Amino acid sequence: MTQMLKVxxxxxxxxxxxxxxxxxxxxxxxxxxxxxxxxxIEVPEAGMQxxxxxxxxxxxxxxxxxxxxxxxxxxxxxxxxxDVYELLDLGIAxxxxxxxxxxxxxxxxxxxxxxxxxxxxxxxxRAKGQQVEVIRLxxxxxxxxxxxxxxxxxxxxxxxxxxxxxxxVELETMFSITSRLIANRVSYRMKNEAIQALCDRLQPHxxxxxxx
Amino acid sequence: xSKPKMFEKPAGVRDFLPEAxxxxxxxERRVMECMGRWxxxxxxxxxxxxxxxxxxxxxxxxxxLFKLLDKRGITLVLRSELxxxxxxxxxxxxxxxxxxxxxxxxxxxxxxxxxxAGRDAEFYQTGVELVGDAxxxxxxxxxxxxxxxxxxAGIGSFKIALGHVGFLNGLLQETxxxxxxxxxxxKECLLKRDHVGYRETISSLPISEASKRELEDLLRLRGGxxxxxxxxxxxxxxxxxxxxxxxxxxxxxxxxxxxxxHVIIDLTLIGDFSYYTGMIFEGYAEELGFPVxxxxxxxxxxxxxxxxxxxxxxxxxxxRILEVVGHRPxxxxxxxxxxxxxxxxxxxxxxxxxxxRREGYAVETRPIPDVRADAEGGAPSETQRDLxxxxxxxxxxxxxDIEENGR
Numbered sequence: 001m002t003q004m005l006k007v008x009x010x011x012x013x014x015x016x017x018x019x020x021x022x023x024x025x026x027x028x029x030x031x032x033x034x035x036x037x038x039x040x041i042e043v044p045e046a047g048m049q050x051x052x053x054x055x056x057x058x059x060x061x062x063x064x065x066x067x068x069x070x071x072x073x074x075x076x077x078x079x080x081x082x083d084v085y086e087l088l089d090l091g092i093a094x095x096x097x098x099x100x101x102x103x104x105x106x107x108x109x110x111x112x113x114x115x116x117x118x119x120x121x122x123x124x125x126r127a128k129g130q131q132v133e134v135i136r137l138x139x140x141x142x143x144x145x146x147x148x149x150x151x152x153x154x155x156x157x158x159x160x161x162x163x164x165x166x167x168x169v170e171l172e173t174m175f176s177i178t179s180r181l182i183a184n185r186v187s188y189r190m191k192n193e194a195i196q197a198l199c200d201r202l203q204p205h206x207x208x209x210x211x212x
Numbered sequence: 213x214s215k216p217k218m219f220e221k222p223a224g225v226r227d228f229l230p231e232a233x234x235x236x237x238x239x240e241r242r243v244m245e246c247m248g249r250w251x252x253x254x255x256x257x258x259x260x261x262x263x264x265x266x267x268x269x270x271x272x273x274x275x276x277l278f279k280l281l282d283k284r285g286i287t288l289v290l291r292s293e294l295x296x297x298x299x300x301x302x303x304x305x306x307x308x309x310x311x312x313x314x315x316x317x318x319x320x321x322x323x324x325x326x327x328x329a330g331r332d333a334e335f336y337q338t339g340v341e342l343v344g345d346a347x348x349x350x351x352x353x354x355x356x357x358x359x360x361x362x363x364x365a366g367i368g369s370f371k372i373a374l375g376h377v378g379f380l381n382g383l384l385q386e387t388x389x390x391x392x393x394x395x396x397x398x399k400e401c402l403l404k405r406d407h408v409g410y411r412e413t414i415s416s417l418p419i420s421e422a423s424k425r426e427l428e429d430l431l432r433l434r435g436g437x438x439x440x441x442x443x444x445x446x447x448x449x450x451x452x453x454x455x456x457x458x459x460x461x462x463x464x465x466x467x468x469x470x471x472x473x474h475v476i477i478d479l480t481l482i483g484d485f486s487y488y489t490g491m492i493f494e495g496y497a498e499e500l501g502f503p504v505x506x507x508x509x510x511x512x513x514x515x516x517x518x519x520x521x522x523x524x525x526x527x528x529x530x531x532r533i534l535e536v537v538g539h540r541p542x543x544x545x546x547x548x549x550x551x552x553x554x555x556x557x558x559x560x561x562x563x564x565x566x567x568x569r570r571e572g573y574a575v576e577t578r579p580i581p582d583v584r585a586d587a588e589g590g591a592p593s594e595t596q597r598d599l600x601x602x603x604x605x606x607x608x609x610x611x612x613d614i615e616e617n618g619r
Contacts, residue, residue: 063501064501064502065500065501065502066501083405084405085405085407086404086405086406086407086408086409087407087408088407088408089408089412180408184501185405185496185501185502185503186496186497186500186501186502186503187501189371189373189476189478189494189496190371190496190498192434192476196432
């Protein structure tokens, strides 16, 4: 029995880097798949089927087993808290999760933090013994401190360009983020050979030292 | 929160409509019959238990227990599994029964889940406990019975991953004897299935490269008996060797059961270390993203109830199994509708009783509405025509009025 692997790939920012890594490892993944409207891409010669998913949905597809493995940012993984195997640090899409505010930020009486990652942010502040109100926003997080919705924000920082343009600074780096290869609990055992083979092919092409 | 609508029910619970209920009960019945043939006798325990006894002893984490207060303000839990309740019974009502005891159960259990995760809060388990036998043979019996049960449930293609908590415990204890914190950090990573974190933690440890490699290689230790032999060839002693020897003995017994083709030894399989004390296993069906059964040895549980005894067992997640086999055609009884004119009721009911005594019939009876009160005889009324074309019945038998038929 050949073990066809279903791979959930995140559309957008991470896709290009992930598909390049897969191609480096000799897996013929198209690099323009992201632009096409196709949701499922068959690559029979590699024994794989790629499912083009919204990044936050990748852990869900994998947890329910409709995808055997997936590529997803550590940020999403920490926020979604899904029961999946985290097999490999792919070393791509490097960035960091940070606490951000205006340069003149001082502790306030009733702190509010706006973020796209409410569960991650609330866990972080609770672990530090800080009492903050976490406000979930879906985009333009940088707006929150500028218009006074929150005194700080928690967001991903890649180059820091957006922050500088909006006159914001990083108060602290929470942790660094890269994309991970994740696997379903059952697939990890039922299709172990195929998954292990995928890991072994990717491993030599992962660049670990690259830091910003 | 606003008042729920009349048809609403709490998050995480579900109704089983006749089709689903029939299928679930069918699976449970087949599995219980299988367990019965292996000498396991069914036991029923209450839905409610004390938090301080069964609740505390249970392997379910505190946050996932449904808790409620009785009239005196004492905390109760809805059972989250059957192993701890059975340990309570074995140590109390059955304390004079000689060991080993073989018990089976089929019951609904409750786990509080995060609302947004969309997971079930109530689900169904059918399982066994074998109390009072510490041997590898007992563990092999449990695994072989799990395999027979999965087959009885109708699952065609499945695998059992078999591990041993003693292996990892011993390995960590030997390599990191002076660093219990690092030990628990590594266990935590494996429990969370975080292999990236596991490797990161290892690389940060002040241990030799050889030890690091040994810990990292753990992630690849899976296969047949050779895995144990390979792992045993490294110069480790004590708990590690004991665990591997025990797994080899289980493996050999499984070969004699003729079921080893379903089993892979997987030393990366991790269970709750505070609960399991020996072998652990999980079962996976080909078509499903979640495990369909799990089990293991828990030699410390019964001591908590005052009757120290080794024990091993497993539970099938029958509602998950329903997802795998739910589309298969089910052996159905022949559905018969008997309609009768009131004047021939006795005859019709006698006929129904006779059919019901036979195997494989489901018989409903219903009087024919009085036609004369309807539209002056003639064509059958609307409701009658519906009945006659009703696809729910395989057969419709009609006992019409004798007078009208001129009989």
